[in-house]
Structure formats: structure tokens, C-alpha cells
Amino acid sequence: MTTANDIPGAxxxxxxxxxxxxxxxxxxxxxxxxxxxxxxxxxxxxxxxxAHKCGADILEGRLGGAQVAxxxxxxxxxxxxxxxxxxxxxxxxxxxxxxVVHDELDLPFEAVRLKLGGGENGHNGLRSISKxxxxxDYFRVRVGVGRPPGRMDPADYVLxxxxxxxxxxxxxxxxxxxxxxxxLLRGGLAAAQNAFH
Numbered sequence: 001m002t003t004a005n006d007i008p009g010a011x012x013x014x015x016x017x018x019x020x021x022x023x024x025x026x027x028x029x030x031x032x033x034x035x036x037x038x039x040x041x042x043x044x045x046x047x048x049x050x051a052h053k054c055g056a057d058i059l060e061g062r063l064g065g066a067q068v069a070x071x072x073x074x075x076x077x078x079x080x081x082x083x084x085x086x087x088x089x090x091x092x093x094x095x096x097x098x099x100v101v102h103d104e105l106d107l108p109f110e111a112v113r114l115k116l117g118g119g120e121n122g123h124n125g126l127r128s129i130s131k132x133x134x135x136x137d138y139f140r141v142r143v144g145v146g147r148p149p150g151r152m153d154p155a156d157y158v159l160x161x162x163x164x165x166x167x168x169x170x171x172x173x174x175x176x177x178x179x180x181x182x183x184l185l186r187g188g189l190a191a192a193q194n195a196f197h
Contacts, residue, residue, distance in 0.1 A: 006116075007188040008066075008099050008139050014185060015093045016041065016063070017056075017071040017084045019102040019125040021159075028161035030145040031077060033174070034101040034125075037143065038070050040178040045070070054086030064185030069093075078124035081132030088133070098138040100129060101181060105154055107144030109166055112177045114184055114192050115140050122154070139184065143177045 008014050018038030019031075026032055042049060042059050049057035049072055057072040069091055073083035088098060106121055107113060117137040120126035130136045148157030162170055176196070183192040 006096070008097055008185060012097050013067045013069060013091050013093055015071055015084070015088055015091060015098045016068050016181065016185075017073065017080070017087070017098065017100050017129075019073070019077060019080055019100065021077050022074055026159070028167075029159050030103055030162060031158040033103045033143045033145060033177075035072060036170070036174045037101045037141070037177045037181065038072055040174050041181065042070055044178065052087065052090070054083055054090050056083035056087055058087065064182035066185045068185070078128055080125040081128035081130070084129050085132035095133050095135050095138045098133070099141060099181065099184065100126065100138060101141040101143065101177065102126060103145045103158060104142035105145060105147055105158070107142055107146075109144055109146040110169060110173050110176075111144035112173070112180045112196055113142045113144075114180060114189060114196065115142065116189055139189065141177055141181050141184065143173065 018034035020035030021031060041063060045061040047059045047061055049059045052058040055074055059070040061068060071084060071087050073080045075083055102123060102125055116139050120130060148154050180192055180196040183195055
């Protein structure tokens, strides 16, 4: 049983999946902040993603002292589970070694939070992953995008680009989320939460 003090993967390879929608139309959307974070981690590794048969683009390397496979599903957000589960099978990674980076409506913009398991809060990417893995017990790096204004549908809100004001801070937020992810890999969940919450 994985606990809050555990380091993902416990010495095994770690699957680090960023969530988003493919293609230039969605690149600047709030829903794509998971892609932005794994792109930052890829830049830190100094490597390039390569197409993989599991339905994702993959980059392997060492991050936070761990052997990792960065995963960028090529499917749309609500079908992310197939690529993540396929990569997990290929690399023989259990759910305890999976970290998913995603946008979070229930956190204010700029907030970064880490957790293990829990609900999906209506997030279709997480729902797809939980279904494909047959468990919710995987690590999450939650990147706040805030609540939609007024009565705007949350589904419309996450498919809009970050505002001009948010874009000025976005690189800082992505960098902080990447730092939090590395801290999770290096020292485990409780230590990373203490440092970043």
C-alpha cells in the first residue's frame, strides 16, 4: 500500500504523464498546463520526445535522482488513460510509480499541490486514467487554473487560453510545478508537500 511518505516508484522507473489536448489549437489552453510542465521537464533533461507505440510521445532520462519516462498522450484529454496505461504496461510500472500532472479548477491560478489518489473532481483526463488503470491510487501534481468567472461552463473555461495577465506569470507557475514534481521524485510526497504547499 502506497502512503504519503512514499517516493513514487520506490527505486523503479517512474512514469510521469502530463495531460493536455494535442495540436496547435489547444496549445495555450488552461487544460494544457500538464503538457507545459512535462515540456519544461523535458527541457531540463535536454531531450526530445519520440513517438511510441503506446499512443504517446515519450522521453526517457533521469530526473530528481530517478529513472523516468515522460509521457505526453497523443489522444484527446478524455482518452488519456489508454496511452498512460499502455506506457505503464510497456515499462512495467505499477500505479504507485505513476505521476500525473494536470490542471485543477479547484485551486487558484499559480497554486501547485501534490497528492496521492483521491477523486477526479470532474476532470475527464483523470477519469480516463483511473478507469484504464482500474485504480485512483497514483500520484498527482495539481496545477491551479482557478474557477471560471460568473456562470461560464467549466468545460468552456479550461478550453480557453490563459488570460494576458496569467500569461505573464505562466512561466513561473510551470517552473514551480516542475520543481515540485522533481521534489516529489527526490524526497517523497510528504516532503514535497511541506516544501510547496
